[in-house]
Amino acid sequence: xxxxxxxxxxxxxxxxxxxxxxxxxxxxxxxxxxxxxxxxxxxxxxxxxxxxxxxxxxxxxxxxxxxxxxxxxxxxxxxxxxxxxxxxxxxxxxxxxxxxxxxxxxxxx
Amino acid sequence: xxxxxxxxxxxxxxxxxxxxxxxxxxxxxxxxxxxxxxxxxxxxxxxxxxxxxxxxxxxxxxxxxxxxxxxxxxxxxxxxxxxxxxxxxxxxxxxxxxxxxxxxxxxxxxxxx
Numbered sequence: 001x002x003x004x005x006x007x008x009x010x011x012x013x014x015x016x017x018x019x020x021x022x023x024x025x026x027x028x029x030x031x032x033x034x035x036x037x038x039x040x041x042x043x044x045x046x047x048x049x050x051x052x053x054x055x056x057x058x059x060x061x062x063x064x065x066x067x068x069x070x071x072x073x074x075x076x077x078x079x080x081x082x083x084x085x086x087x088x089x090x091x092x093x094x095x096x097x098x099x100x101x102x103x104x105x106x107x108x109x
Numbered sequence: 110x111x112x113x114x115x116x117x118x119x120x121x122x123x124x125x126x127x128x129x130x131x132x133x134x135x136x137x138x139x140x141x142x143x144x145x146x147x148x149x150x151x152x153x154x155x156x157x158x159x160x161x162x163x164x165x166x167x168x169x170x171x172x173x174x175x176x177x178x179x180x181x182x183x184x185x186x187x188x189x190x191x192x193x194x195x196x197x198x199x200x201x202x203x204x205x206x207x208x209x210x211x212x213x214x215x216x217x218x219x220x221x222x
Contacts, residue, residue: 004151031209042113042199042213043152050209087151091209095165097142099151 002026004088004100011106012078020073020086020103028093032064032071037102038084046073046086075105083107113202113214121220127188130217134181134202141183142211143175144199152199158183159206187219195221 004024012018022032031050035043047055049064049071061074075082085102092098114133122128134141140159144152154167158177172188181202187194197218201211 030207033209033211035213042215043201043211044213045210048209089151091207095157095159095206096167097154097157097211099144099153101151102149 002090002092002098004090004098006086006088006100006103008101009104009106011108013108014078014080016078017074017076018078018105020075020088020105022071022073022088022100024069024071024088024090024098024100026090026092026098029066029069030091030093032062033089033091033097034060034062034073035087035089035099036084037087043087078107080107080109113200113212115198115200115214115217117217118215119218119220121222122190124190124192124221126190127186128190128219130185130187130198130200130219132183132185132200132202132214134183134200135212136181138181138202138204138212140203140206140208141177142201142203143183143185144201145169145194146197146199146216148196155185157206164206190221192221195219 006022034046037043047062064071089099142157143155146152157165161177177183197216199216201213
């Protein structure tokens with residue numbers, strides 16, 4: 001089967017750094033994406049990795065290791081507005097996108 | 110440039126009925142994907158349409174079907190509704206069929222009673 005595993009919840013304080021891990025097992029792999037979803041809102045795209053290494057976009061960075069079937073999202077200088085659910089997603093063969101169950105991030109003052 | 114829109118926002122149906130959900134993609138986006146999201150879960154891929162043809166499908170039965178039109182609008186049809194079909198239905202558009210960056214609409218909350 002195809003699966004993506006990520007922690008269900010993470011809690012961190014404002015100004016801190018948090019890392020959300022994602023391991024995947026899929027038939028076919030074309031890249032790992034990350035999305036943010038606030039309660040009641042639509043998922044919004046954060047980043048994408050097709051090749052091994054680190055991609056940086058402002059306060060957010062994403063890492064991929066294809067040999068380990070592993071990636072992570074790194075959020076720096078946490079703000080209260082970062083409290084949301086974060087999903088990793090894999091683009092597989094057959095133009096399918098498989099999402100993880102999501103990690104709920106709580107940022108405390 | 111307008112974003113992705115969906116209608117209706119909320120919908121209540123009875124088991125066994127049929128429903129049609131609508132999506133308007135961003136202009137120029139030739140690909141639309143539909144997802145089902147249960148409360149507290151990640152979006153589950155239903156299918157993807159590229160230039161009006163279905164080119165990818167997830168593990169959903171044939172009673173889930175779709176259409177994509179040349180004017181960047183699309184539909185998700187669900188026949189013989191079941192209680193487990195109650196969920197948030199999201200559409201997402203992207204430029205090309207292999208594009209990784211998807212733009213999601215706000216979703217339609219479907220409740221089946």
